[in-house]
Amino acid sequence: MDSEVVHVPAEWRAQHPHGAHLTGMLEYRALYEESIRSPNTFWAKQARELLSFSHGFHTTHIGSLAKGNNAWFLGGELNASFCCVDRHAIADPDRVAIIHEPDDSCDASREITYGDLLGHVSRLAGCLRAQGVQKGDIVTIYMPMIPEAIFAMLACARIGAVHSVVFAGFSADALRDRIQDANSKVVITTDEGRRGGKAIPTKAVVDTAVRDCPCVSTVLTFKHTGGDVSWTAGRDMWCDEELKKYPSYISSEPMHSEDYLFLLYTSGSTGKPKGVLHSTAGYLLGAAMTGKYVFDIHPKDRFFCSGDIGWITGHTYTVYAPLVLGCTTVIFEGTPAYPSFTRYWEVISKHAATHFYTAPTALRLLKSKIKKRDVEEFNMSQLRVLGSVGEPIAPDTWKWFYNSMGDQKMTLTDTYWQTETGSHIVASLAGVTPMKPGCASLPCFGIDLAIIDPVSGEELKGNLVVGVLAIKQPWPSMARTIKGNHDRYMDTYFNVYKGYYFTGDGAYRDQDGYIWIRGRVDDVVNVSGHRISTSEIESSLLEHAETAIIGVPDELTGEAINAVVSLKTPVIPLGIEQELILHIRQSIAPFAAPKKVFIVKDLPKTRSGKIVRRILRKLLTGEKEFGDISTVRCSSPKNEKCQPLILRL
Ligand code: ATP
Numbered sequence: 001m002d003s004e005v006v007h008v009p010a011e012w013r014a015q016h017p018h019g020a021h022l023t024g025m026l027e028y029r030a031l032y033e034e035s036i037r038s039p040n041t042f043w044a045k046q047a048r049e050l051l052s053f054s055h056g057f058h059t060t061h062i063g064s065l066a067k068g069n070n071a072w073f074l075g076g077e078l079n080a081s082f083c084c085v086d087r088h089a090i091a092d093p094d095r096v097a098i099i100h101e102p103d104d105s106c107d108a109s110r111e112i113t114y115g116d117l118l119g120h121v122s123r124l125a126g127c128l129r130a131q132g133v134q135k136g137d138i139v140t141i142y143m144p145m146i147p148e149a150i151f152a153m154l155a156c157a158r159i160g161a162v163h164s165v166v167f168a169g170f171s172a173d174a175l176r177d178r179i180q181d182a183n184s185k186v187v188i189t190t191d192e193g194r195r196g197g198k199a200i201p202t203k204a205v206v207d208t209a210v211r212d213c214p215c216v217s218t219v220l221t222f223k224h225t226g227g228d229v230s231w232t233a234g235r236d237m238w239c240d241e242e243l244k245k246y247p248s249y250i251s252s253e254p255m256h257s258e259d260y261l262f263l264l265y266t267s268g269s270t271g272k273p274k275g276v277l278h279s280t281a282g283y284l285l286g287a288a289m290t291g292k293y294v295f296d297i298h299p300k301d302r303f304f305c306s307g308d309i310g311w312i313t314g315h316t317y318t319v320y321a322p323l324v325l326g327c328t329t330v331i332f333e334g335t336p337a338y339p340s341f342t343r344y345w346e347v348i349s350k351h352a353a354t355h356f357y358t359a360p361t362a363l364r365l366l367k368s369k370i371k372k373r374d375v376e377e378f379n380m381s382q383l384r385v386l387g388s389v390g391e392p393i394a395p396d397t398w399k400w401f402y403n404s405m406g407d408q409k410m411t412l413t414d415t416y417w418q419t420e421t422g423s424h425i426v427a428s429l430a431g432v433t434p435m436k437p438g439c440a441s442l443p444c445f446g447i448d449l450a451i452i453d454p455v456s457g458e459e460l461k462g463n464l465v466v467g468v469l470a471i472k473q474p475w476p477s478m479a480r481t482i483k484g485n486h487d488r489y490m491d492t493y494f495n496v497y498k499g500y501y502f503t504g505d506g507a508y509r510d511q512d513g514y515i516w517i518r519g520r521v522d523d524v525v526n527v528s529g530h531r532i533s534t535s536e537i538e539s540s541l542l543e544h545a546e547t548a549i550i551g552v553p554d555e556l557t558g559e560a561i562n563a564v565v566s567l568k569t570p571v572i573p574l575g576i577e578q579e580l581i582l583h584i585r586q587s588i589a590p591f592a593a594p595k596k597v598f599i600v601k602d603l604p605k606t607r608s609g610k611i612v613r614r615i616l617r618k619l620l621t622g623e624k625e626f627g628d629i630s631t632v633r634c635s636s637p638k639n640e641k642c643q644p645l646i647l648r649l
């Protein structure tokens with residue numbers, strides 16, 4: 001394993017405008033030890049420091065991982081919207097809460113102060129109440145990345161409603177299923193969204209979806225592009241007119257710590273998406289604490305997370321972490337490629353972002369398109385912290401990000417976590433942890449990691465061990481259940497290895513105790529007794545192609561490796577299959593060489609950009625039933641030389 005260490009640049013600390021939250025690794029280690037040795041004392045202190053309870057909690061934690069019945073901060077009352085809005089609006093109403101950068105660089109960006117945010121959120125909260133939304137009801141939000149989407153989330157929280165944000169790229173069918181699952185009375189949307197120069201017909205999708213949702217009595221629509229929409233009288237309301245009827249301040253509803261804050265579906269990479277429910281206090285604390293320590297957020301910072309609010313990254317690090325900590329969140333409606341591949345640089349320099357948090361899938365695209373001279377003109381001097389999330393980041397992509405955007409002066413954190421964990425669980429702390437390219441590094445506070453031998457089920461102690469990654473102690477921001485299916489919750493996370501939370505990912509702990517995420521454990525291929533993680537083979541080809549490695553049953557070797565490859569070149573060179581096989585033989589091992597290589601135009605991916613191997617596996621093994629493919633997007637191959645593999649989707 002590559003163990004190159006990149007130390008935090010000396011000037012990072014020296015030039016820090018506010019002074020970093022942690023002094024260094026000694027402090028991290030001391031605080032981490034305390035968080036594991038005395039979790040209740042640790043978490044209680046953090047909760048009192050970072051959140052505002054209107055009524056203090058009397059019990060920090062009850063429950064266990066074995067029973068999957070954890071509850072935190074019992075007896076406490078608070079409101080997420082109060083914590084994210086009111087307390088900053090009172091202290092500093094003119095501080096900017098949200099900066100919105102539109103899809104088109106020629107359109108004006110918008111700034112919303114905390115004082116204004118309080119008014120927007122209150123009015124929408126009043127309107128929701130008037131539509132009959134009560135505490136505990138689930139409101140569905142289907143919106144592009146605009147400030148109104150954040151108003152909607154916080155307005156729900158303000159009156160104790162649970163928000164269910166559905167990514168505005170989902171089809172009407174997927175939206176319909178989620179609205180029905182949530183039994184929502186109200187759906188909030190826009191006339192349209194705009195992405196990459198194209199209009200996204202959000203209202204039209206909602207119209208189709210709610211045809212089969214008798215539970216929906218109101219569709220609230222924000223005017224955004226001014227595009228034409230069809231209208232159902234008695235059900236549809238324009239927010240812009242409606243909201244004028246409500247006061248610019250309504251008080252926030254005191255919620256119990258354990259009341260649900262939101263419902264959100266996982267990406268669906270490994271099966272039917274799970275609708276996970278997160279609690280108010282525990283979730284918010286996870287967001288606040290990782291925002292503070294992993295990203296070193298300070299109130300004057302401008303945090304730019306490119307994650308869409310339709311995913312957990314957007315929930316925790318576009319909305320809740322920046323706002324609960326009172327800094328500015330920069331939200332971007334567009335794509336990294338429109339109108340040009342320098343768009344992220346433009347957004348960062350224009351808004352003087354201090355942080356930039358994105359996903360390897362975007363970085364890979366940019367790495368193949370951007371030359372150093374293309375981005376030299378941009379002033380990135382305010383940028384302090386870079387972050388990556390969503391899948392393992394290959395060391396060469398890590399280095400490219402660090403060198404080309406970070407100019408080797410910043411700190412880059414690879415953050416490993418899941419929809420279900422609510423906030424980071426393994427990450428280097430910005431400006432503190434010595435970094436290893438491609439490595440998620442060390443556990444976050446309060447996260448007691450275990451690497452388990454998948455065969456014996458025993459924990460593998462010490463360093464230089466490989467196994468499945470699990471967590472030994474409960475932590476506040478863990479999901480509380482899967483909506484309508486607590487058995488699936490227990491079976492997926494708690495019944496696999498009794499007493500542990502099972503992440504589903506494989507990991508290696510190196511000689512320094514650093515954690516390397518090796519991809520999903522069901523993505524391990526066993527060829528003649530040699531176990532190899534699919535991601536390891538995939539990473540070796542990253543330079544040339546985007547690849548999904550699939551294990552298929554083989555009479556001789558137990559499993560055989562098949563590679564499904566989408567090349568980065570427009571023309572498919574003759575003999576490329578053999579070349580790729582040879583490359584893997586040489587760079588990894590002969591047993592890792594694929595038995596078959598399929599060249600395709602595009603790989604099936606979730607809408608959050610992750611390859612859906614389970615579908616390819618089914619195709620390659622001739623299964624007809626694909627299971628839930630609602631979260632899969634895939635373009636069909638135009639190039640005739642491509643195998644018709646993906647077309648069969
Ligand atoms: P589903 O649970 O429905 O199969 P999903 O696991 O892709 O979907 P998410 O919760 O969005 O849904 O993603 C979490 C997963 O993403 C992790 O379990 C891990 O496999 C991967 N992941 C996230 N961040 C990282 C990272 N920094 N390094 C490696 N893998 C990561």
Ligand code: MG
Pocket residue numbers: 266270418504
């Ligand atoms: Mg998952």
